[in-house]
Amino acid sequence: MPIPPCLRFLRPRPLWGAVMLAGTLAAAPAALPPLEEALAAARDVWGEAALAQPNGASYEFFAPLLPPPRYVHADFRHYPIILCPPGDFPVPPVPFVRRDPAAQPKARLISDGSGLNLRGGSRSWNDVGAPVRFRVGPDEFLFGALRDRVTEPELAEGWLPIPEIRYAHRSPVQSEGMVPLVTSRSPIPPEIYRLEAFASTAPEFAANCVVFVKFNLAQGANGFLSVEIDSPPPLRFEASRLTDAQGRVLAVFDAAWKWERGRMVARLRADSAATFAVPTVPLAGDTALSVSPAVYARQRAACVATWQSLIGRAAQVEVPEPRINHAWRNALVQNFQMINRGQLRYSAGNQYDQLYSAEGSDAAMALLAWGYAPEVRRLIEPLFDYTRPGLELHQASFKLNNLLRYVWQTRDIAAIAQLRPRWEKEIERFLQGRTGPHGLFPKEQYCGDIHTPVQSLNVNAKAWRAMHDWGAFLTELGDAAAGRRYAAAATEFRPVVLQAIERVASRTTTPPFVPIALDGGEPVHSPILQSRIGSYWNIIIGYSIGSRIFPAGSEQENWIPRYQERHGGIFLGMVRSGGAVFNFWTGPERVNPLYGTRYTLDALRRDDPERALVSLYGTLAQGLTRNTFVGGEGCTLRPVDAEGRFFYCPPNSAASAHVLSILRHLLVQDWDLDDDGRPETLRLLFGTSRRWLDDGQSLKVERAPTVFGEVSIQIQSRLAEGEVVAEVDLPARQPPARTQLRIRVPEGWRVTAARAGDTVLPPDERGTVDLTTLRGRQKIRFQVARQ
Numbered sequence: 001m002p003i004p005p006c007l008r009f010l011r012p013r014p015l016w017g018a019v020m021l022a023g024t025l026a027a028a029p030a031a032l033p034p035l036e037e038a039l040a041a042a043r044d045v046w047g048e049a050a051l052a053q054p055n056g057a058s059y060e061f062f063a064p065l066l067p068p069p070r071y072v073h074a075d076f077r078h079y080p081i082i083l084c085p086p087g088d089f090p091v092p093p094v095p096f097v098r099r100d101p102a103a104q105p106k107a108r109l110i111s112d113g114s115g116l117n118l119r120g121g122s123r124s125w126n127d128v129g130a131p132v133r134f135r136v137g138p139d140e141f142l143f144g145a146l147r148d149r150v151t152e153p154e155l156a157e158g159w160l161p162i163p164e165i166r167y168a169h170r171s172p173v174q175s176e177g178m179v180p181l182v183t184s185r186s187p188i189p190p191e192i193y194r195l196e197a198f199a200s201t202a203p204e205f206a207a208n209c210v211v212f213v214k215f216n217l218a219q220g221a222n223g224f225l226s227v228e229i230d231s232p233p234p235l236r237f238e239a240s241r242l243t244d245a246q247g248r249v250l251a252v253f254d255a256a257w258k259w260e261r262g263r264m265v266a267r268l269r270a271d272s273a274a275t276f277a278v279p280t281v282p283l284a285g286d287t288a289l290s291v292s293p294a295v296y297a298r299q300r301a302a303c304v305a306t307w308q309s310l311i312g313r314a315a316q317v318e319v320p321e322p323r324i325n326h327a328w329r330n331a332l333v334q335n336f337q338m339i340n341r342g343q344l345r346y347s348a349g350n351q352y353d354q355l356y357s358a359e360g361s362d363a364a365m366a367l368l369a370w371g372y373a374p375e376v377r378r379l380i381e382p383l384f385d386y387t388r389p390g391l392e393l394h395q396a397s398f399k400l401n402n403l404l405r406y407v408w409q410t411r412d413i414a415a416i417a418q419l420r421p422r423w424e425k426e427i428e429r430f431l432q433g434r435t436g437p438h439g440l441f442p443k444e445q446y447c448g449d450i451h452t453p454v455q456s457l458n459v460n461a462k463a464w465r466a467m468h469d470w471g472a473f474l475t476e477l478g479d480a481a482a483g484r485r486y487a488a489a490a491t492e493f494r495p496v497v498l499q500a501i502e503r504v505a506s507r508t509t510t511p512p513f514v515p516i517a518l519d520g521g522e523p524v525h526s527p528i529l530q531s532r533i534g535s536y537w538n539i540i541i542g543y544s545i546g547s548r549i550f551p552a553g554s555e556q557e558n559w560i561p562r563y564q565e566r567h568g569g570i571f572l573g574m575v576r577s578g579g580a581v582f583n584f585w586t587g588p589e590r591v592n593p594l595y596g597t598r599y600t601l602d603a604l605r606r607d608d609p610e611r612a613l614v615s616l617y618g619t620l621a622q623g624l625t626r627n628t629f630v631g632g633e634g635c636t637l638r639p640v641d642a643e644g645r646f647f648y649c650p651p652n653s654a655a656s657a658h659v660l661s662i663l664r665h666l667l668v669q670d671w672d673l674d675d676d677g678r679p680e681t682l683r684l685l686f687g688t689s690r691r692w693l694d695d696g697q698s699l700k701v702e703r704a705p706t707v708f709g710e711v712s713i714q715i716q717s718r719l720a721e722g723e724v725v726a727e728v729d730l731p732a733r734q735p736p737a738r739t740q741l742r743i744r745v746p747e748g749w750r751v752t753a754a755r756a757g758d759t760v761l762p763p764d765e766r767g768t769v770d771l772t773t774l775r776g777r778q779k780i781r782f783q784v785a786r787q
Contacts, residue, residue: 035066039589039637042527044570047614055690055747057614059323062572062621069625069635070111070644073586075121078144079630079650080108081153081163082348083199084280085206086310087339089378103340105129105209105280106348111153111628112144113165113195116211116278124351124649129280130250131230134215136193137169138224143195147643152627158326160307161333162198162300163628169193171222191220193268200277200299201306209280210289212299215266216273223268227251227276237264240290248282252291307333314370316702317667320692327620328663330629331656332370335363338653339375343382350649352633355386356448358543359654361398362597365405366657369664371705373410380406384422390445393433396426397462404469408679408707411733413477427470430463431489438503439496440518447540450533454517458540460497461547464490472677487677497549501556509567511559516541527568529579529589538569539577539595546598552675557606561599572618573611575599577634586646587636593623594633594654597661604665605673609687609744616662624655631655667713670706670736679707680737684728685715686768690746695719709733713741719749724782730775739774743767743782753783 031049032038038045046065050057072079084106105128109116117129134143144150149168156162170190193215200210217223229235229242229250236243237259242251256266256274266274275296277289311329318325338345344363346352360383368376380402387395403423407415416423436442440460443453471487474480497518506513506524515522516537525534541560550557564570575596578588593615600615624631632655635647666687673681685699692699694717701713709731716725724743743751744767751767754760756778761769763782771778 032065035638038571042566042568044565044572044614047570047573047618050573050614050617051610056610057573057617058689058691059321059617059621062617065572066622066637067639067642067644068622069630069632069647069650071640071646072632072650073122073646073648074125076110076114076118078110078112078114079625079647080349081111081161081628081630082334082337082651083107083109083161083197083211084209084337084348085199085201085306086336087344088206089339089342089375093342093378093381103353104207106337106340107199107209107211107278107280108349109163109197109211110144111163111165111625112147112150113153113167114142114144116197116213117280120350126349126351126353128349129209129278130282132251132278133228133230134195135226135228136167136224137171137191140224140226141169143167143169143193154627155326155330156196156304158322159311159329159333159629160198160304161330161337162196162303164194164196166218167193167195168219171220171224189219191223191268192218193223193225194218198300198303201303202299205279205289207281208283210283211278211280212275212291212296213278214273214275214293214296215268217268217270221270225266225268225274227257227264228262229264229278235262243285244282247285249279249285249287249289250282251279252277252289254292254296310336314372315664315704316700317663317704318698318700319688320694320697320699321689323620324663327624327629327659328370331659332367334630334651334656335367335653335660338363338651339379342378344379344653346654347633347649347652352649352652355382357383357386357388357391357395357398359594360386361402362594362661363653363657364402366660366664368406368409369705370660371703373406373412373705376406377410377412377415381419381422384419384426388448390451391448393429393441393444393459393463394447394456396429397459397466399423399426400466400470404473408473409705416477427466427486430467431486434493437519438500439493440500443519446516446533447536450536452533454522455500455519457497457501457514457516457518458543458547460493460500460518461544461549464493464497464549465547467493469672469677476678494549501549505559509563511562511566513563513567514541514544514560516544525567527579528564529568529576531579535577535579538564538575539592542575542595542598545602548602548675552673561602564599570596570599571637572622573600573614573616574618574623586634586648587638589637590634591623591637592634593619593631594652594658597654597658600658600662601665604669604687605671607686609666612662612666612687613689616659616666619659619662624659625650629656629659631658664704667701668704668706668711670708673738682706682708682711682731682736682739684711684713684739684741684771685744686740686742688742688744690744693717693719693724693743693745706731707734708736715743717745719745719784722784724751724784726780726782728771728778728780730771730778732776735775736772739771740768741771741780742769743784745784748787749784750787751782752785754780756780 050061088104115133118131151166153163153165168190197213253276257264277291343355346356364379384399440455446452467486468490471483475483500518513524528534528538574591574593577592578590600612603611630650631652632647632650636645639645669683671681672679698716703710712729714727751763754769
């Protein structure tokens, strides 16, 4: 009997030699080249095809092209979903250590529903808690074992860390015993088991990360459950508690369960549920914890309230795509889950469960951009204390930028005095450290993974940027002497860096190739992924893009991003890595979306929103898991099978930050466009999808923090009535030197006029108006017409 339509099962799809169709997803153009040709192409042929679609890139274009990331290098194979309360901030702060034995535990639910805290089996994974396996049916079949019977996980309300997974497994009907000689021919639908789980946010359970689990039937009336807890014997079940040999509590069950054959078993009927709780770190035997459906419901409601309150503090964004609204909320959830002992870790439960300077800074700055200034103030301190030998100069620029961005946005001037010993130490590295040839900094590691010493473009470009911006900031702050000192050093140093680039840049390619190694010896990477060094060049060159070492508006500022786009460095808008020469267990062709943040934000600074949208939708469709928005450091492009691709060491805080940073800058941008070190320009809605302003659609941004103060925007599209109406609350703290608002109407439409009350606001050809002279709350009516 076929599986009923209430289950959204994955079905085998055609080979990716042709574009695939998936349910209601729109079909991509038949003219698209197959995967092998797309991988071999010098340009991002699939991404550029998305650019050419009416109204540009979309999730619906990208999603059918490949199956999503799903598999990981672990015995449990399917990616884990992290379950825990928001991360902890010890009081007082704990000293920075790379590996903290007192770290807050994080549980992991395997995304096929097979179990909780299952062993990884390889050294890549940090095992926590006693493994718990879930089985269903009288034959005790492993939940999730057959892919065509299990759904994709779905999150409560689309974003809360309360996943639900369903699995179909038929219970035999009258297979033995008193079987009637004449049986009914009416079909009996198979049992569909519904699994839901979440981590309690109650303070008394946070230190042990207690996970509550509920099973019930979405269909059928004859369910069987068994739960195996893998802990050294003897185990004892008494008074609803399963304890180990030391008397510690491994799990607590409701009245539906009983102990049988070394496991817990329960029966399910159509209107019943079975609940239990599993502490990731065993509880003391005298801990007060009971479980029942009512307790489960109360704990669930408290969990929902905790996360809604926390995410409710952020800038609020609503666009006409629910997937995007869910994605940004869950990205914030994941990054709060990865805060541990006051550090925003790169990941959780694996080898990346530690702090990293560049990636940790990106994750922290994304939280800042969404309004979590108090948390970020605490997160930047361990980033200051972090160090990795051989990368001190590389790390210094992130430390300085973090504090500078924090103070510009919050005007928390006290932080400058409080952290002065830390930031002065880092900036002195730049003022005193130019001891290498040609007036540059001495050699440092090419990057974290590549220890080959080079005079790094990234180091020198970022050092210039730090001195330049700190000079302007301290002058603004009133410390004229220090400001002049840093500014003078930056003014003298920039031509030195540009001359070094001129010496080593290769003009044998179009555009010219700019190496990382300013001391020479680095070959031209064309195609980029032909070597391991080329792959790493592509991953890390974004730091030089972000430094804006090339003058704004110059031909040179386009060299690096255009080189990536034309020599095999970008795929679906994401930064590529790997290549035929450099293999890895996940596969030779990969994308690393999180290292493309600066590439994408620079496209927005240069006012190229269409490419930024390719990056956003490419990441959402093919860089993260479906529905749960989990990313890793990178993922393969060749599928393992019809259901998924490998990705490594999820979740990843910088991957979540990548989505948060792009979406924020599509909507709100605060830039230093005149490059004097002081932000002066506020640009609103410069990167929205044109589909978001289809007739009848609306979008909203509330309390978005900027360096000028908070800004709010509401847009209502009334194309059929010939207008788009915008309500804008402009920053009150410090008016920008220039404020612009753009209305990106769908193709076939144009903005013809705009007015705020009696003030006429002439739009340019892209629908942009200047709001610089306006203050406070403004209602702006844009007249639109068909082209």
